[in-house]
Amino acid sequence: HLQLQESGPGLVKPSETLSLTCTVSGDSIISITYFWGWIRQPPGKGLEWIGTIHYSGDIYYNPSLKSRVTVSVDTSKNQFSLKLNSVTAADTAVYYCARHNYGVDNWFDPWGQGTLVTVSS
């Protein structure tokens, strides 16, 4: 069955770039139907959609983060990635990747287990 797993540094310094990768297993990331998304959750707070990508290269970002975010896909590795630059303490959060049924019902399922990224010097 489909599984997603986030990976990347757990600590990033302020003003630097946060980089995470999501590895998809159990199915191909090359799907006409499904997209692949990133969502984050600051400690003790709610959920915020960051961005979503299709294997074909279509990308959609949350306007609130668009100036700092890049999402990319590597079909040869069945992975997609997130880069968030110029991070501050406000970017400290658990970052999740998820399959995104974009443009239809726009649900996220399943999700990876999440990875905590702390922004601190």
Place this chain on the structure above:
Amino acid sequence: DIQMTQSPSSLSSSVGDRVTITCRASQSIRGYLNWYQQKPGKAPKLLIYVASRLQSGVPSRFSGSGSETDYTLTISSLQPEDFATYYCQQSYSSPFTFGPGTKVDIK
């Protein structure tokens, strides 16, 4: 952006209780509303999509309803494994926004 609110923010209930959680959108989202369950330290899990469609594998004690701006998630008979935080998410327009969550704990 479409703003989502939920009420109550938390509630205490007993096993076997009927529980209802409300979600309201700042504008009509025409039924494009999803519900998720999140347990401590775990990722959210999709329960219901498009307001009332049960995701595969989700117990039938969960149900959803609503239209336009107002939606409800109902758990017909609360089970021990249902103690969690529940989030609604509007799927009508980008950016896709979530409610602040409703925590359901044991009375």
